[in-house]
Amino acid sequence: MFTKLWKWAVFRHPNKGKFWIKEKYFRKYKNDNWRFMSSNGIYLIKHGDHAIKRHIKVLETKSPYDGDWIYWGNRLRKIQGKPPRVIKLLKLQQGILAMALSKFLDPKNDISFKRIFGTEKNKDILIHFLNDILGFTGKSAIQDIEFLSTIQDPDIAAKKQSIVDVLCRDSTGAQYICEMQVAKTKGFEKRAQYYAAKAYSRQADKGDQYQDLKEIIFIAIADCVLFPNKSEYKSKHTIRDEDTNEHNLKDFYFIFIELPKFSKTKEDQLSNIVEKWIYFFKYADETGEEELEKIIGSDLIIKKAYEELNRFNWSEKEFISYEQEIKRILDEQAVLAQKLDDATEKGRQEERIEVAKNLLKAGVSIDIIAQTTGLTVNEVKDLI
Secondary structure, three states: OHHHHHHHHHHHOOOOOHHHHHHHHEEEEOOEEEEEEOOOOOEOOOHHHOOOOOOOOOOOOOOOOOOOHHHHHHHHOOHHHOOHHHHHHHHHHOOOOHHHHOOEOOOOOHHHHHHHHOOHHHHHHHHHHHHHHHOOOHHHOOOOEEEOOOEOOHHHHHHOOOEOOEEEEEOOOOEEEEEEEOOOOOOHHHHHHHHHHHHHHHHHHOOOOHHHOOOEEEEEEEOOOOOOOOOOOEEEEEEOOOOOOOOOEEEEEEEEEEHHHOOOOOHHHOOOHHHHHHHHHHHHHHOOHHHHHHHHOOOHHHHHHHHHOEHHHOOHHHHHHHHHHHHHHHHHHHHHHHHHHHHHHHHHHHHHHHHHHHHHHOOOOHHHHHHHHOOOHHHHHOOO
């Protein structure tokens, strides 16, 4: 900004010297000798005129399970989704009764997601979920499933880049991949196709003939927006003929559910089983007993899914694993935030250097450049 203002002033007064221009436009204001300022005291505000407001991402003494919903509501922006009566109670109680308001854990957590949809004892939940999301009824409905190894490529499994959340096969041989995606990551759509292709190719590795290969259905539940140009929360993707729209290549089918696009926030707004599932993923950890009865209705499988999230049905060891997964996510977010801060600071330093170079070309003294840019005198000298 300083460079642009200086160039403007020089352009406006081509016959005036630098000292004259400085005295006319850049006046002394407090400890600043180069404030862009008019003769009647009107000046251009700088960033430094505002007090720095420090923001702590997460206090080291805080835990998502300490009952302080006021704090975590502000940090995670989830308290806004609660009914006014609940928010009022939270503020009155200072969060100390928060644990009693919802006994259900978050189904988006990797541990709870696999507990509900990836275990033998709960495979009826997975079967119902698949049938409901895919719209399978009658003879086409899935009757039974067999869980398969979730490690897609043993060579890189240690990097956790080839491990799906849930992989199963029905009685016809069709395979289903269910993946919970908590945060937007670059290339997730390509990773989905990679997972599907891996599952498809592994059938041939076992000696099956090409004509015996079975379809792969990939279902992703994302707590982020994957396709900004789409308005619907559920999108279905197949391989089609571009000219005729015929569906000749039928072995790959992708469904993406984007939770942020699901706009219903009240349990009495839910009109079908699919919406109940989406509501479950988005709001289960904020649901109380009163709301639960309205949600369940006659869909008892939904009740069973909620009961699997009941924290009082979890052992201490299971709950510790759940908390460790949250800590892992928070640690990853903290690392990314630090990288962003570092990159931002690097950009600012590069900008300071560029301004200093321009001022040197304009003949401004080293001391003034150092004051203006925040660089040290030696750093400015190194640019000469």
